[in-house]
Amino acid sequence: MNNHDITLKINGEEHKVTVPANRLLLDVLREDLQMTETKYGCGTGECGACTVLVEGNKNICSCVTLAATMDGREITTAAGLEKDGELHPVQEAFIDEFAVQCGYCIPGMVLKTVSMLTENPNPTEEEIRHGLEGNMCRCTGYTKIVKAVQKASQIMAGSES
Amino acid sequence: MNTRIMPEFDLLLPETVEQAVSLLDKYQDKASIISGGTDVCVAMKSGYRTDFLISLAKISGLDYLEYDPSTGLRIGAKTTISQVLSSADVKTYYPALWQAASIFATPQLRNTATVIGNLLRASPAGDCICAVYALGGNIVLQGAEGQREVSVDEFWLAYGVTARKVDEIAIELNLPAPVKGNRSSFKRLTRTNEDLAKLNAAAHLEMDGKKCKQARLSIGCVAAIPMRLEKTEALLKGAEITDDLLEKIVTNVGNEISPIDDVRSTAEYRNQVAGVLIKRVITQACCKS
Numbered sequence: 418m419n420n421h422d423i424t425l426k427i428n429g430e431e432h433k434v435t436v437p438a439n440r441l442l443l444d445v446l447r448e449d450l451q452m453t454e455t456k457y458g459c460g461t462g463e464c465g466a467c468t469v470l471v472e473g474n475k476n477i478c479s480c481v482t483l484a485a486t487m488d489g490r491e492i493t494t495a496a497g498l499e500k501d502g503e504l505h506p507v508q509e510a511f512i513d514e515f516a517v518q519c520g521y522c523i524p525g526m527v528l529k530t531v532s533m534l535t536e537n538p539n540p541t542e543e544e545i546r547h548g549l550e551g552n553m554c555r556c557t558g559y560t561k562i563v564k565a566v567q568k569a570s571q572i573m574a575g576s577e578s
Numbered sequence: 579m580n581t582r583i584m585p586e587f588d589l590l591l592p593e594t595v596e597q598a599v600s601l602l603d604k605y606q607d608k609a610s611i612i613s614g615g616t617d618v619c620v621a622m623k624s625g626y627r628t629d630f631l632i633s634l635a636k637i638s639g640l641d642y643l644e645y646d647p648s649t650g651l652r653i654g655a656k657t658t659i660s661q662v663l664s665s666a667d668v669k670t671y672y673p674a675l676w677q678a679a680s681i682f683a684t685p686q687l688r689n690t691a692t693v694i695g696n697l698l699r700a701s702p703a704g705d706c707i708c709a710v711y712a713l714g715g716n717i718v719l720q721g722a723e724g725q726r727e728v729s730v731d732e733f734w735l736a737y738g739v740t741a742r743k744v745d746e747i748a749i750e751l752n753l754p755a756p757v758k759g760n761r762s763s764f765k766r767l768t769r770t771n772e773d774l775a776k777l778n779a780a781a782h783l784e785m786d787g788k789k790c791k792q793a794r795l796s797i798g799c800v801a802a803i804p805m806r807l808e809k810t811e812a813l814l815k816g817a818e819i820t821d822d823l824l825e826k827i828v829t830n831v832g833n834e835i836s837p838i839d840d841v842r843s844t845a846e847y848r849n850q851v852a853g854v855l856i857k858r859v860i861t862q863a864c865c866k867s
């Protein structure tokens with residue numbers, strides 16, 4: 418099996434890694450770089466625990482992405498949302514609305530929410546539920562997560578005006 | 579069984595289509611192409627093996643989506659489902675394809691999965707396949723011998739098998755320019771929203787007032803390959819679309835297919851529901867002006 422020398426810009430910082438051909442982006446993050454905020458769920462692109470953002474705002478599943486094909490890309494993980502010690506409004510809203518129980522799906526949920534609100538700052542409940550497809554939560558029943566997304570949308574609208 | 583463990587292979591990252599073709603020519607059936615990887619990576623975790631994986635990741639200029647009213651729509655090999663979904667032209671002129679994109683997988687998958695990857699996977703449950711089959715068009719293949727175009731009517735040959743030769747890469751999908759009175763529509767039945775289809779269907783009609791001049795109907799999950807319903811299309815051709823005709827179509831579709839039981843549905847269910855789904859896509863297509 419061949420190896421590939423790649424550079425990934427993760428949360429603003431460059432990382433050079435040598436990866437075997439079959440290394441998945443998720444494993445580079447968790448195993449090679451010890452960035453364990455991105456979670457391993459189903460491993461087949463269905464549950465969204467492994468969600469990361471690419472080139473700013475494109476949400477993808479890192480568990481079905483070969484690391485070597487991501488050479489030169491910018492990646493944002495949940496840990497990259499905090500700025501100067503301040504949580505991102507989406508993270509604040511998830512806390513305020515008690516949208517977190519076991520927490521395993523939350524890094525993916527939060528990233529998906531950031532991505533969704535960037536594209537559509539004021540979504541309806543239906544749009545939120547459709548947008549959150551691909552991120553599964555087995556604790557909350559989603560009601561509180563939907564409320565948290567609505568709250569985040571309000572906070573972000575307020576901070577812009 | 580899905581072990582979630584990736585097998586070993588060499589990953590090759592050509593920078594041009596020509597390089598990719600010469601790698602395919604060199605390694606023949608020892609090599610496979612990976613584009614978005616949403617099928618290939620999952621397959622590899624459950625037993626699929628290849629010696630060489632040729633990725634399109636470093637080839638630039640293949641992620642286009644161009645609409646021209648006189649020549650139609652061109653979709654590049656790396657164009658994703660998300661790109662289709664954000665195109666107003668696709669929504670207006672090729673609603674069946676847009677509707678397939680709108681229910682396709684999840685946002686994450688739509689951002690990575692390609693339309694061409696869906697066509698080349700040749701699954702009878704493929705949603706873009708179903709829409710594209712009804713819309714008609716050509717797939718452009720490039721091999722060591724040069725380029726050729728294959729009509730969607732001759733593209734899917736058996737389960738997972740297409741007309742692509744071993745040294746060829748699919749570089750583009752062309753959909754014909756819409757003519758006057760053109761309508762199309764797609765629908766899918768699943769257990770949950772994110773699931774693959776129990777049944778999917780698409781209709782592409784050329785209408786003259788209430789009269790249907792031409793029809794193409796496609797249906798998925800009822801055979802080893804996606805299927806066109808030519809006998810049912812013949813009922814529509816030249817006919818006015820009335821409730822009586824639609825009821826006749828429902829019965830006819832049930833007679834034209836012979837589905838099997840599988841993990842997502844039963845033959846009995848598919849036989850009973852396929853005709854109704856076709857009726858609904860025809861009605862939905864007609865309602866849109």
Ligand SMILES: Cc1cc2nc3c(=O)[nH]c(=O)nc-3n(C[C@H](O)[C@H](O)[C@H](O)COP(=O)(O)OP(=O)(O)OC[C@H]3O[C@@H](n4cnc5c(N)ncnc54)[C@H](O)[C@@H]3O)c2cc1C
Binds near residue numbers: 698
């Ligand atoms: C969680 C999940 C949900 C899904 N939901 C849906 C769904 O709702 N509807 C649906 O239809 N599918 C679904 N799929 C299947 C898959 O996402 C699609 O088939 C997708 O369009 C494949 O595109 P890709 O770019 O990821 O293909 P890849 O995995 O890269 O490739 C797929 C096949 O096409 C071949 N190929 C790709 N590009 C080329 C090319 N340019 N030339 C020649 N051969 C090529 C590959 O060799 C491979 O055989 C789902 C998959 C997952 C994991």
